[in-house]
Amino acid sequence: MAKEKKESTYTILSKILKLKFYDELKDSGIELENIYRMTNLETGKENYLLVVNNKEIRFVTTYDFVCHFSNFIISNLKYYNIEYNELIKLPINQYTDDVAIEMKYKEIDCFRIKQHELLEKMITLKNAIKNDKSRNSTQIL
Numbered sequence: 001m002a003k004e005k006k007e008s009t010y011t012i013l014s015k016i017l018k019l020k021f022y023d024e025l026k027d028s029g030i031e032l033e034n035i036y037r038m039t040n041l042e043t044g045k046e047n048y049l050l051v052v053n054n055k056e057i058r059f060v061t062t063y064d065f066v067c068h069f070s071n072f073i074i075s076n077l078k079y080y081n082i083e084y085n086e087l088i089k090l091p092i093n094q095y096t097d098d099v100a101i102e103m104k105y106k107e108i109d110c111f112r113i114k115q116h117e118l119l120e121k122m123i124t125l126k127n128a129i130k131n132d133k134s135r136n137s138t139q140i141l
Contacts, residue, residue, distance in 0.1 A: 009035050009050075016048060017062045024121055028114035029053075029076070029107075063129045070122040073115050080115075084108050 009032040010022055016035075025032070033051040040047075050057045050065075057072060059065040087104060090096070 009033065013050065017065055019062065019125070021118060021121055024114060024118040026114075027110060028118060029080075029111035030073075030115065030118070063126065063133075066122050066126045066129065070119060070126065073119045073122065076115055077112060077119070080108050080112050084112075 010025065012035050013032065014020055014022075031053055033054070035051070036049040038047050038049060039045070045060075047058060047060045048065075050059070052069075052072065053076075055072065057065065057068045059068055084105070087101060087108070090101065092098075
């Protein structure tokens with residue numbers, strides 16, 4: 001059920017943004033939980049709310065999403081670096097579950113690698129959108 005939910009939220013998000021990043025998202029530790037479309041009743045303007053890993057990302061444009069999602073990933077990477085360093089400092093004794101610690105190391109490494117790849121893709125996309133905006137604004141002048 002959770003996998004189906006993640007895939008349907010991703011499908012909706014990719015239709016809105018016209019972006020494909022499922023391969024980088026897969027096994028990254030990032031869970032797309034829900035997506036909402038909200039309308040300002042006064043102005044009629046629409047915006048979106050994405051719930052990801054119990055955090056909210058609000059956006060209107062693809063550029064907004066890429067910026068906020070990049071910040072979210074950077075925050076996650078900082079968290080995983082701290083968690084990894086804490087694992088390294090764990091005292092080893094006869095009661096330590098070496099297998100569980102090793103599994104946690106591998107999980108954190110996998111998440112960091114996948115999220116770093118996703119962050120690189122978001123930064124590239126952000127720069128492409130930015131360059132496209134500046135090209136369009138110079139053409140108008």
